[in-house]
Amino acid sequence: MTSLVEIKNVSKVIKGKKIIDSLSFNVEAGEVFGFLGPNGAGKTTTIRMIVGLISMSEGDIFICKESVRKNFEKAVQHVGAIVENPEMYKFLSGYQNLIHYARMTKGITKEKIMEVVELVGLKDRIHDKVRTYSLGMRQRLGLAQSLLHDPKVLILDEPTNGLDPAGIREIRDHLRMLARERNMAVIVSSHLLSEMEMMCDRIGIIQNGQLVDVQLVKDFVHTKEKMYEIEVDNADLAAEIMSKSVPEVKVAITEKGIEAALAREELPAIIKQMAVSDVQIYGVKEISQTLEDRFLEVTSAQGGE
Incomplete structure (x- = not known):
């Protein structure tokens, strides 16, 4: 795989406060990389540094091997970006807006504009005024x-x-297609966990300006430990037995019984011990863990709120 974006030990200090703290990660060609974190975690600040809207205090960012710090123009020519909401001239048509932006870069033909319009699915409405567009069409x-x-x-x-x-x-479909068919590196920041799970190949979690973890989405969600719900008649006794059998596991008492995250191989011995102790077991169910569950698990383990 080819790394198109390399972020190396990047920090940002604003008014004496470290907003971004020694951030390092790579984004490969052909992947959608999700930059995930709560509001205020530092996502937009990092993106602003990548595209040169604000400077770095320490470290460097390389785009297609070009340094943002040393060769900003060469580096940023490889980047297309929307930071926060796209701003358009609402009194012009979509096509007139694109003609206006095309003048800023040499060599963009009208054929190229229409190719991109077709790519994003706006061919039927491109000559309408932007003020008539829905939010999705503006995006x-x-x-x-x-x-x-x-x-x-x-x-x-x-x-x-x-x-x-x-x-x-x-x-979401457009972004996955661009990464796959055009071998682009796509970086998406969001706090919408369900979206990231469906859209991204890998995610990097940022919290309080620090990178908590970078993993493949499927590895991040599907860990060795699974969440199990055990339906019992005596939840207190069942929880006590589980805590003695696997001391490091957190056991939650629910309306039906208990819940805990366990490795699959730990389950039979715990069930056997409950049965021996006269706990009536009515069912054992694996609970599917979402990206949201894992996100909260990881961030709380890192001292998050």
């Missing part, structure tokens, strides 16, 4: 704008903000 027009110069890296900050479910799905 797609912003996506078209960021793709005009054939960037190798696409960066979108909260791209599904304010969209309805159909709009969210459209944007």
Whole structure:
């Protein structure tokens, strides 16, 4: 795999406070990388440093091997980005907006503009005034704008903000297609966990300006330990037995019995011990763990709120 974005020990200090603390990660060609964290964690600050809207205090960022710190223009020419909401001239048509942006870069033809318009699915409405567009259509027009110069890296900050479910799905499908078919590196920041799970190949979790973890989404969600619900008649006794059998496990008492995260091989001995102790067991069920569950698990383990 080729790393198109390399972030190396990047920090940002504002008014004496370290907003970003020694951040390091790579983003590969052909992948959608999710930058995940609660509001205020440092996602937008990091994206602003990648695209050069604010400077780094320490470290460096390389885009297609070019240093943002030393060769900003060369580095950023490989990037298409929407930071927060795409701003358009609402009194112009979508096409006129794209013509306007195309003038900022040499060599963008009208054929290229229409190719990008078709790519984002706006062909039927591109000559309508932007003020008549839905929020989802404006997001797609912003996506078209960021793709005009054939960037190798696409960066979108909260791209599904304010969209309805159909709009969210459209944007998600477009991003996955761009990464797959154009071998682009796509970086998406969000606090919407369900979206990241469906959209991304890998996720990096940021909290309080520090990188907590970077993992493949499937590895992150599907850990060795699974959450099990055991339906019993005596939850207190069942919890006591489990705590003695596996001391490091957190046991939660529920309406039906108990819940705990266990390795599969630990389960038979615990069930056997409960049966011997006259705990009536009515059922054992594996509970599917979502990205949200894992996110809260990881961030709370790191001292999050």
